[in-house]
Amino acid sequence: xxxxxxxxxxxxxxxxxxxxxxxxxxxxxxxxxxxxxxxxxxxxxxxxxxxxxxxxxxxxxxxxxxxxxxxxxxxxxxxxxxxxxxxxxxxxxxxxxxxxxxxxxxxxxxxxxxxxxxxxxxxxxxxxxxxxxx
Amino acid sequence: xxxxxxxxxxxxxxxxxxxxxxxxxxxxxxxxxxxxxxxxxxxxxxxxxxxxxxxxxxxxxxxxxxxxxxxxxxxxxxxxxxxxxxxxxxxxxxxxxxxxxxxxxxxxxxxxxxxxxxxxxxxxxxxxxxxxxx
Amino acid sequence: xxxxxxxxxxxxxxxxxxxxxxxxxxxxxxxxxxxxxxxxxxxxxxxxxxxxxxxxxxxxxxxxxxxxxxxxxxxxxxxxxxxxxxxxxxxxxxxxxxxxxxxxxxxxxxxxxxxxxxxxxxxxxxxxxxxxxx
Amino acid sequence: xxxxxxxxxxxxxxxxxxxxxxxxxxxxxxxxxxxxxxxxxxxxxxxxxxxxxxxxxxxxxxxxxxxxxxxxxxxxxxxxxxxxxxxxxxxxxxxxxxxxxxxxxxxxxxxxxxxxxxxxxxxxxxxxxxxxxx
Amino acid sequence: xxxxxxxxxxxxxxxxxxxxxxxxxxxxxxxxxxxxxxxxxxxxxxxxxxxxxxxxxxxxxxxxxxxxxxxxxxxxxxxxxxxxxxxxxxxxxxxxxxxxxxxxxxxxxxxxxxxxxxxxxxxxxxxxxxxxxx
Amino acid sequence: xxxxxxxxxxxxxxxxxxxxxxxxxxxxxxxxxxxxxxxxxxxxxxxxxxxxxxxxxxxxxxxxxxxxxxxxxxxxxxxxxxxxxxxxxxxxxxxxxxxxxxxxxxxxxxxxxxxxxxxxxxxxxxxxxxxxxx
Numbered sequence: 001x002x003x004x005x006x007x008x009x010x011x012x013x014x015x016x017x018x019x020x021x022x023x024x025x026x027x028x029x030x031x032x033x034x035x036x037x038x039x040x041x042x043x044x045x046x047x048x049x050x051x052x053x054x055x056x057x058x059x060x061x062x063x064x065x066x067x068x069x070x071x072x073x074x075x076x077x078x079x080x081x082x083x084x085x086x087x088x089x090x091x092x093x094x095x096x097x098x099x100x101x102x103x104x105x106x107x108x109x110x111x112x113x114x115x116x117x118x119x120x121x122x123x124x125x126x127x128x129x130x131x132x133x134x
Numbered sequence: 135x136x137x138x139x140x141x142x143x144x145x146x147x148x149x150x151x152x153x154x155x156x157x158x159x160x161x162x163x164x165x166x167x168x169x170x171x172x173x174x175x176x177x178x179x180x181x182x183x184x185x186x187x188x189x190x191x192x193x194x195x196x197x198x199x200x201x202x203x204x205x206x207x208x209x210x211x212x213x214x215x216x217x218x219x220x221x222x223x224x225x226x227x228x229x230x231x232x233x234x235x236x237x238x239x240x241x242x243x244x245x246x247x248x249x250x251x252x253x254x255x256x257x258x259x260x261x262x263x264x265x266x267x268x
Numbered sequence: 269x270x271x272x273x274x275x276x277x278x279x280x281x282x283x284x285x286x287x288x289x290x291x292x293x294x295x296x297x298x299x300x301x302x303x304x305x306x307x308x309x310x311x312x313x314x315x316x317x318x319x320x321x322x323x324x325x326x327x328x329x330x331x332x333x334x335x336x337x338x339x340x341x342x343x344x345x346x347x348x349x350x351x352x353x354x355x356x357x358x359x360x361x362x363x364x365x366x367x368x369x370x371x372x373x374x375x376x377x378x379x380x381x382x383x384x385x386x387x388x389x390x391x392x393x394x395x396x397x398x399x400x401x402x
Numbered sequence: 403x404x405x406x407x408x409x410x411x412x413x414x415x416x417x418x419x420x421x422x423x424x425x426x427x428x429x430x431x432x433x434x435x436x437x438x439x440x441x442x443x444x445x446x447x448x449x450x451x452x453x454x455x456x457x458x459x460x461x462x463x464x465x466x467x468x469x470x471x472x473x474x475x476x477x478x479x480x481x482x483x484x485x486x487x488x489x490x491x492x493x494x495x496x497x498x499x500x501x502x503x504x505x506x507x508x509x510x511x512x513x514x515x516x517x518x519x520x521x522x523x524x525x526x527x528x529x530x531x532x533x534x535x536x
Numbered sequence: 537x538x539x540x541x542x543x544x545x546x547x548x549x550x551x552x553x554x555x556x557x558x559x560x561x562x563x564x565x566x567x568x569x570x571x572x573x574x575x576x577x578x579x580x581x582x583x584x585x586x587x588x589x590x591x592x593x594x595x596x597x598x599x600x601x602x603x604x605x606x607x608x609x610x611x612x613x614x615x616x617x618x619x620x621x622x623x624x625x626x627x628x629x630x631x632x633x634x635x636x637x638x639x640x641x642x643x644x645x646x647x648x649x650x651x652x653x654x655x656x657x658x659x660x661x662x663x664x665x666x667x668x669x670x
Numbered sequence: 671x672x673x674x675x676x677x678x679x680x681x682x683x684x685x686x687x688x689x690x691x692x693x694x695x696x697x698x699x700x701x702x703x704x705x706x707x708x709x710x711x712x713x714x715x716x717x718x719x720x721x722x723x724x725x726x727x728x729x730x731x732x733x734x735x736x737x738x739x740x741x742x743x744x745x746x747x748x749x750x751x752x753x754x755x756x757x758x759x760x761x762x763x764x765x766x767x768x769x770x771x772x773x774x775x776x777x778x779x780x781x782x783x784x785x786x787x788x789x790x791x792x793x794x795x796x797x798x799x800x801x802x803x804x
Contacts, residue, residue, distance in 0.1 A: 002500045007529040011259065013147035013174040013216070018324060029325055031332065037216030040147040040174005042259050053504070056420060057431055058496035063530045064433065082147070082171030094326035098270045102321070125145065125176050127275040128331045136768045141797040152592060163593055165600065187772070190688060191699055192764035197798045198701065228594035232538045236589070261543040262599045279795065281683035281710040281752070286458060297459055299466065305752030308683040308710005310795050350683070350707030362460035366404045370455070393681065393712050395409040396465045413661065415549035415576040415618070439618030442549040442576005444661050484549070484573030527547065527578050554726060565727055567734065630728035634672045638723070663677040664733045 003118055004059075005048045006066045010079035013040040014095040038082055043100075044123040045070070047108060051115025061114040073107045097122045097130035105132050137252055138193075139182045140200045144213035147174040148229040172216060177234075178257040179208070181242060185249025195248040207241045231256045231264035239266050271386055272327075273316045274334045278347035281308040282363040306350060311368075312391040313342070315376060319383025329382040341375045365390045365398035373400050405520055406461075407450045408468045412481035415442040416497040440484060445502075446525040447472070449510060453517025463516040475509045499524045499532035507534050539654055540595075541584045542602045546615035549576040550631040574618055579636075580659040581610070583644060587651025597650040609643045633658045633666035641668050673788055674729075675718045676736045680749035683710040684765040708752055713770075714793040715744070717778060721785025731784040743777045767792045767800035775802050 016033040017026040026034045033039070047070055051060040077087050083095040089107060093099050101122040109117050123129035149172035150164040160168045167173070181204055185194040211221055217229040223241060227233050235256040243251050257263035283306035284298040294302045301307070315338055319328040345355050351363040357375060361367050369390040377385050391397035417440035418432040428436045435441070449472055453462040479489055485497040491509060495501050503524040511519050525531035551574035552566040562570045569575070583606055587596040613623050619631040625643060629635050637658040645653050659665035685708035686700040696704045703709070717740055721730040747757050753765040759777060763769050771792040779787050793799035 001535070002503060003533045003535075004500060005531050005533070009259075011173050011175055013172045016326070020324075029330075032214035035214050035216065035220065037219045038147045038172065038174070039145050039214040039216065040172070040176075041145055042174075042176045053498065053500040056422075058418070058498035058501045060500055060532070062431075063499075067529075080166035080169050080173040082169065082173065085171045086169065096321065096326035097331075098272060098321040098328055099326045101270060125143075127335075129273050130328070131271045131273070133269070133271075135803070136771060137801045137803075138768060139799050139801070150594070154592075163598075187766065187768040190690075192686070192766035192769045194768055194800070196699075197767075201797075230589065230594035231599075232540060232589040232596055233594045235538060261603075263541050264596070265539045265541070267537070267539075277795075279709050279711055281708045284460070288458075297464075300750035303750050303752065303756065305755045306683045306708065306710070307681050307750040307752065308708070308712075309681055310710075310712045348702035348705050348709040350705065350709065353707045354705065364455065364460035365465075366406060366455040366462055367460045369404060393679075395469075397407050398462070399405045399407070401403070401405075411661075413575050413577055415574045434616035437616050437618065437622065439621045440549045440574065440576070441547050441616040441618065442574070442578075443547055444576075444578045482568035482571050482575040484571065484575065487573045488571065527545075552728070556726075565732075632723065632728035633733075634674060634723040634730055635728045637672060663737075665675050666730070667673045667675070669671070669673075 001050050002053055002060050003048050003050050004061060004063060004066070004115070005046050006063045006070060007044060007046050008067065008070045008075060009045070010043050010075050011040065012043060012078050012081050012083050013038040014083040015039070016094055016096060018094060038084065041124045045074070045104065046119075046121040048118040049112055049115040050118040054114070059114070061112065065113070069108065069111050069113075073111055074104055077107075097124050097128060101130045101132040105134060109134070135184050136187055136194050137182050137184050138195060138197060138200070138249070139180050140197045140204060141178060141180050142201065142204045142209060143179075144177050144209050145174065146177060146212050146215050146217050147172040148217040149173070150228055150230060152228060172218065175258045177212075179204070179238065180253075180255040182252040183246055183249040184252040188248070193248070195246065199247070203242065203245050207245055208238055211241075231258050231262060235264045235266040239268060243268070269318050270321055270328050271316050271318050272329060272331060272334070272383070273314050274331045274338060275312060275314050276335065276338045276343060278311050278313075278343050279308065280311060280346050280349050280351050281306040282351040283307070284362055284364060286362060306352065309392045311346075313338070313372065314387075314389040316386040317380055317383040318386040322382070327382070329380065333381070337376065337379050341379055342372055345375075365392050365396060369398045369400040373402060377402070403452050404455055404462050405450050405452050406463060406465060406468070406517070407448050408465045408472060409446060409448050410469065410472045410477060412445050412447075412477050413442065414445060414480050414483050414485050415440040416485040417441070418496055418498060420496060440486065443526045447476070447506065448521075448523040450520040450523075451514055451517040452520040456516070461516070463514065467515070471510065471513050475513055476506055499526050499530060503532045503534040507536060511536070537586050538589055538596050539584050539586050540597060540599060540602070540651070541582050542599045542606060543580060543582050544603065544606045544611060545581075546579050546611050547576065548579060548614050548617050548619050549574040550619040551575070552630055552632060554630060574620065577660045581606070581640065582655075582657040584654040585648055585651040586654040590650070595650070597648065601649070605644065605647050605649075609647055610640055633660050633664060637666045637668040641670060645670070671720050672723055672730050673718050673720050674731060674733060674736070674785070675716050676733045676740060677714060677716050678737065678740045678745060679715075680713050680745050681710065682713060682748050682751050682753050683708040684753040685709070686764055686766060688764060708754065711794045713748075715740070715774065716789075716791040718788040718791075719782055719785040720788040724784070729784070731782065735783070739778065739781050739783075743781055744774055747777075767794050767798060771800045771802040775804060779804070
């Protein structure tokens with residue numbers, strides 16, 4: 001088994017808040033991330049696929065193809081968007097890095113044509129990231 | 135003369151549009167950056183101060199102090215904000231990297247206590263940045 | 269389970285030597301790292317916590333809180349210090365990246381308020397790092 | 403167990419193609435990577451060794467020594483080479499990141515003098531990498 | 537005046553040698569870079585344009601457009617190529633970072649639709665780069 | 671004129687203090703950087719040389735040679751050292767990034783064999799650096 005990874009990037013706005021919380025609770029829990037109009041990030045995602053390299057190609061999965069799947073099933077939905085308003089797949093979900101990783105896993109899981117989806121990592125910034133292994 | 139630089143970071147949402155343009159014009163000019171609810175970035179700023187090192191301290195300006203000035207006069211205003219709605223100093227200004235650099239220069243210019251403000255650089259992403267030298 | 273990670277940085281001096289070794293042995297084993305007055309690094313640490321996102325917040329653990337725990341239990345003790353002289357928790361320990369990772373694990377283990385401490389990674393430089401999983 | 407990692411870099415040319423394929427198949431499968439004269443990368447490799455730190459040295463393995471092993475058994479063979487023509491160990495192998503990682507594992511496996519080889523990661527670029535765990 | 541910069545990346549092979557030199561001279565001057573089949577790099581280029589931001593758009597030049605010009609006039613010619621064989625604009629030129637920067641300047645100079653081309657920087661690796669200001 | 675740059679790295683300890691100051695003054699001015707046993711950094715230096723590329727080689731100066739000059743005249747003196755105790759060239763000098771850049775300039779100025787030394791940049795960390803242009 002070899003694990004291959006493709007990185008991709010998108011820029012988006014988000015706001016962390018829970019509609020069931022009072023304003024004071026949202027403020028206490030989410031602090032600066034609760035700003036009403038949102039703030040934003042250059043997100044970095046890493047998608048890892050596990051498998052045996054195909055002896056004919058040397059690829060577990062062609063990383064350019066993996067990049068195209070990430071483009072089609074993730075980036076076109078979230079790049080240059082506000083995650084709270086513009087992305088149906090995230091509707092009703094607090095867009096933390098954790099939850100975004102879980103949703104991206106679901107968006108990709110059935111789409112990997114070679115090998116097996118192993119992990120999805122979502123970084124909000126150089127210092128903060130979440131990783132999900134299914 | 136020695137040039138000293140301090141980097142700092144903030145996360146913010148923004149939307150590029152010109153209220154004098156029609157929707158179609160805004161779409162044509164600003165494309166994805168014109169998304170109604172905005173998108174966002176991890177901005178990186180570099181502030182450079184020029185001067186002769188003080189023989190008593192070896193500093194042009196203490197970079198920790200420069201960091202505190204950046205914090206006080208810039209970061210507290212823009213970090214975790216939506217640049218179109220939450221920042222009075224940017225009101226009426228299209229928040230491109232160019233314009234943000236110009237405004238940050240004005241916010242800092244009179245505040246540098248040692249040496250002379252030399253440049254302000256604003257990066258929206260790893261691939262795009264603007265720099266202003268006064 | 270989702271794994272969330274917080275990065276942090278500190279600057280410190282250290283010297284690698286074993287008091288039970290002769291000078292020649294220390295020189296042979298630790299080479300340049302055995303310089304009597306020490307040398308130093310910008311250390312980068314990554315702390316990973318595993319857990320299920322809280323449905324109320326979307327967080328495994330608020331990474332800002334995790335950052336504050338790292339600040340309180342690690343950074344205040346080691347940042348801008350000489351690891352051989354100034355840090356009681358490292359007394360008698362050769363401050364390799366391996367041993368620093370082990371000690372940082374102990375400093376954090378009982379302090380994680382949500383989720384479970386999964387790993388501590390300590391990088392001395394871009395090219396050298398150690399990771400401990402408990 | 404602690405896991406220690408050493409990064410190293412080399413620059414090389416390569417061409418992806420399968421001599422059993424027709425030109426049209428090679429073009430279809432490998433696209434731009436099939437350019438006849440090859441293209442190239444700044445490769446980054448990460449070698450991870452697992453073990454218990456030696457109580458006398460604090461090292462799982464001295465990362466400088468690990469760096470010298472990487473230099474001797476890998477870098478001298480591939481740095482500033484064309485991987486399709488100049489590297490006997492890669493003869494007859496399509497030099498994808500996956501296959502390079504597998505070959506590098508074999509080159510290092512019997513050479514690690516302390517601890518156990520845990521993984522070899524080969525990155526072709528910031529966005530594409532492969533990792534092998536034996 | 538504001539200076540805006542766009543970064544871009546390409547992967548290419550090259551070989552440094554001077555056909556007027558003997559093999560021994562080429563070896564002496566270019567050392568490892570003289571390998572017959574070439575080696576390669578992930579090149580990073582930075583193109584800087586100077587101008588006043590247009591008050592209607594806030595742009596010196598739309599960096600997305602600048603990216604498209606870089607794509608059209610540079611990347612399509614050099615990405616995934618061998619610079620000694622596949623690029624007519626580099627024919628007869630020793631493809632050092634210096635010479636590549638000079639040629640890229642010529643390829644872009646008449647193409648910048650807003651503002652003025654200020655500099656072209658070409659990095660072969662994290663440690664080596666060349667910059668040309670016209 | 672083309673400007674070529676070589677990056678290099680070293681790890682060192684330093685302490686900021688002025689022997690003419692009282693302890694309280696040193697504490698007030700240098701704060702954490704005044705820790706008695708010192709702290710440390712992974713320093714990054716960039717040396718830029720300006721000149722016209724030699725038509726025979728395409729080089730302003732061979733960056734490998736420039737790297738060797740940096741190694742010989744700078745790195746061997748400061749790498750894995752305590753800058754306050756181990757480096758005669760820094761004796762009596764407060765080792766701020768500013769002063770280190772000035773000293774490195776002097777160490778290199780007469781040694782550049784092709785082109786002209788244009789600048790020396792010294793970074794203490796990702797966020798703090800000083801640059802000197804002679």
